[in-house]
Amino acid sequence: MQRAIPIMFIAMSLIPAGDSAGKILTGSLGVAPVFVAWSRFAIGTLLVLPFLSSGTWALMRDWRLWLRAGTLAAGITCIQTALQTEALANVFAAFFIGPMFSYLLAALFLRERISLLRSALILLGFCGVLLVVRPGVNATSGGAGLLFAVAAGMFYGVFLTMSRWLSDMASPLALTFTQLAMSALMLLPLGLMNLPAATVEIAGLATASAAFSMLGNLLLLYAYRRAPATRLAPLVYFQLIAAVLLGLLLFNTLPDALTWAGLAVIITAGITSARLR
8 A cells, every 4th residue: 555655646646747738738729629639549549559468459349348438538528628728726626526426327327335424425525516616606717618627527427437337348458448549539530620730849748648647547557456446546636636736837827715615625525435435
């Protein structure tokens, strides 16, 4: 467990770093969010390709994995759209509705056991998301981009539930390859229709976005091999802290008072819920 903790902190910092590179692409350089999403999957596929076993390609024929990849492709496209206009920490806070939604889906479709206390904590976490998004309050509180972040979280909740459902099909590396390759193929037409100018800056940021995200997720899998998932689950919320720090360093933005309150509620509810398992 002691070795897994620093791995988790690095992994949870790399994933927001990948999204920060995507935010620069969509916000400052005007690159289409769907191209950023497609390039992340395409480059990630190339990074994983050398490490595959021969039996991995047979998984490409399973419709369930295509459906799982479709939810991921939609979720990443939505989050890149949200990052185009919204602060990094706000987007990640709204995105964390995903694990809450996954809890409900797992109870409904996978028949996982639920408890009154955990259900109350999930509801509390949802209230935290509402503090961040503040739908319909005014134009400066929760922009339309945050609705894309919520949509991304919902898609990710479906993705998490399907990942639990299909976790015994193949190794984590093989499943990682299928979600990347399938998502890249699904978004290929839209990616090619929105090709940006071929500059060194755009190529470098697109590669950084894909590499940071891929390395973060691979380190996450590596950490789960060293410690139980229930022990590591609270550390996932370090993404929110990393997002705040990256937002300050790269974009000179900090959450407002209500967003800080929402972040505190989300982290408290998430960590408490994870420690109950």
